[in-house]
Amino acid sequence: MALAYGDVTVVVDERDDLFYTRAALQAHRPEEGRVTVQPTPASGSAAALAHDMLYALGKRLAPGPNSPDVGLDSVNAAWLAAAAWAVATGVRHVVVPRAHLLTVRRVDQLLAWRELAGVQLTLLWQKAPRGMPSALARLERRISGRETFEALLAEPGPKPMRPSFPPGAMMDAEPAAVSVVPRLSSNVQPRGAHTASMTPGWRAQPCAGATATAQLSQAVPATEVASMDAAALAVLAHPLIAGALSVLAFTQASLSSLRFVRDLDINGDVSVIKTHGVGHRRCPLYAVPAWARPLLAGARTHHRLASHLPTDSVFAPVMFAEARHLRAHVGLLPRLNLPLSAHSLAL
Template sequence: MAVVYGDVTIVVDEQDDLFYTRAALQAHRPEEGRITVQPTPASASPAALAHDMLYALGKRLAPGPNSPDVWLDSVNTAWLATAAWGVAMGVRHVAVPRAHLLTLRRIDQLLAWRESTGAQLTLLWHKPPHELPPALARVERRISGRDQFEALLAEPGPIPTRPYFPPATPMTRPAALAAGQSPAPRPRETRAAPLRPGQPAHPCTGAMATAQLVQAAPSIEIASEEAAALTALVHPLIAGALSVLAFTRAGLGSLRFTRDLDITGDVCAIKLHGVGHRSCTLHAVPAWARPLLAGARAHHRLTAHPPGDGMFAPVLSAEARHLRAHARRLPQLDLSVPADALAP
C-alpha cells in the first residue's frame, strides 16, 4: 500500500491485541527516522504528550521541583522543541500506541506537530472505530489486520519536509585552486578593517562563503560521556549553545552574534563573531554536536526568524537562568564560568 506524503493512519485494534503494541515498540528506531511514543497514562500536565515524544527522541528533562527545564511545562514551548528535534533528526514515522486514551486536545497537538514536520503519523486505536473523535473520524486511511500493520511498519515513510540536517559532505576548496596548484596558507580568522568611531560594522559573510576561503579551526575533544550529557538536553537552543561552548571554548559574546547563516548547510562548520566583526573564526563542528546545532537551527526557523537574527538570543536574555542552570549541571565541561556571565 502506497504512503501518502505526511498522512495519518488509524490502526483499529478493537480487541486490544498485544501483537500490535509489541510490533510498534519493536519498530522504534530513531536512527532510522522511526519512533514509537508511549503516552504517559493519566498525566494532568498540558505538555505531557510533548514530553513523551521528547523522551522517545532520546531527550531527558532535568528532574526536581526547581528543574531548569520547568519552562518546558509550557505547551507551546514543549511542542516547538519537539518539532525542532523531529525535523533535525529526520523523523519520518511516529507510532503512538493506546491513542484511544488521548484527550481531544492532545490529539489536536499531535496533528499540529505532524503538520509542522511532515512526518507520517500512525495511531493505534484499541476501541471500536465508531468511537473515533471527529478529528480522527475524517482520516481516510484506516487499517486492521496483522499483515497490513506489518506492511505499514516496513514502509520507509515520507521524506522529511524540512531537511535541516542533510548528510555531511566534504568542504570544497576554492575554485581558484585548480588541480596541481599549491594553496596559499589559510588564516584561521577573518578580520575586517578597523572601524572609525561611529562607523557601522562591516557586514560579515556566512559560514558557507567563509568555508571556501578559510580553514576551519579544529574542535576541542570532549569525553563521550560529556557529549552524551549534552545530547540528552531537551531544549534545542540550550543544547546547541552549550555544545558550541564545549567544542570551541569560545565566550558567550560570540554566541550573541551567531546567525542561522553562520552554520554551513551540512552542519560541519560554525562561524563565531567578535564585536563589530573584527575577529570572526570558523570552527569545525564535531560529529556528536551536529544534530544539536541542527536542532537549534530548526528551532530558529520554526519560529520564523529572519536568517540575520541571533539564533541563540532567546536563551542569552529572557531564559538565561535556564542556560546557566544547565551549565552548572555539567561541571566536568567547565561551562559554569562563562554561563555565570549571563544576566540573571
C-alpha cells in the same frame, strides 16, 4: 483495521490484541527514522504528550521544581522543541500506541505537530471506535490484518524536506539546501568583497556567513570533548540549549560569542560555525565535530520553525536574564568545565 487520511493512519484494534502493541513497540528505530511514542497515562500536565515525544526522541528534561527546562512546560515550546528534533534527526514515521487514552485536545496537538514536523503518523486505537474524536473519525480508507499493519510500520514515511542527521549516521555528505527560509539579508556581502588572511580562524568578511567565510578562511579545529560529555549534551531537551552548550564546549569560547550567531553563520551541512566578537573585530570560524552536528542542526531547525530570518540571532531566546537556563544546565554538567560568569555576557 486501519483508517488513513493523508499522512495520518488510525489502526483500530477493538480487542486490544497484544500483537499490535508488540509490533508498535518493536517498530521504534530512530536510526531508521521511525519512532514509537508511549503516552504517559493520566498525566495532568498540558505538555505531557510533547514530553513523551521528546522522550521517544532520546531527550531528557532536567528534573525538579526549579528545572532549567521549565520553559518546556509550555505546550507550544515543548511541541516546537519536539518538532525541531524530529526534523533535524530525520524522523519520518511516528507511531503512537494506546491513542484512545488521549484527550481530544492532545489529539489536536499531535495532529498540529505532525503538520509542523512533516512526518507520517500512525495511531493505534485499542478499543471500539465509538467516541473517536471527529478529527480522526472522518478518516476514510480502511485496511485490516496483521500483515498489512506490519507493512504499514515498515513504511519509511515522507521524504525529509530539510537536511537531517539521523542518530548514528555518517555525516560527510552535503545535504540539500533548506527551503523554509524565505530570503537572505541584503547585508550579506558578496563573495570576494574583501581579502582575508588565511590564518586558521581569522575572519574573512565582517558580516559574511559561514559558507562564504569558509571559502576564504580555514576553520579552527574543534576542542576535544569526551564522549561521556558529548552524550550528556545530546540528551538535553531544548534544542537551543543543547546547541549553545555544544558550541561552548567544542570552541571554549565565551558565552558572549554566541549572542550574535545567526542562521547564516552555520553552513549547509553544519560542518562549520562562525561566531562574532565585539564590533566584528574578530569573528572566528570553527569546525563542528560530528557529535555536535545533530545538536546544532536541532538548534537551527528550531530557529527556522519559529519563522525567524537567517539574519536573526539563533540563540537569542536562551540569552535573556543573563542566560540563567544555560547556566543552570552547566551546573548540572560540571565535567564540561564551562565557566559562565555574569560578566561573560557583557557587550
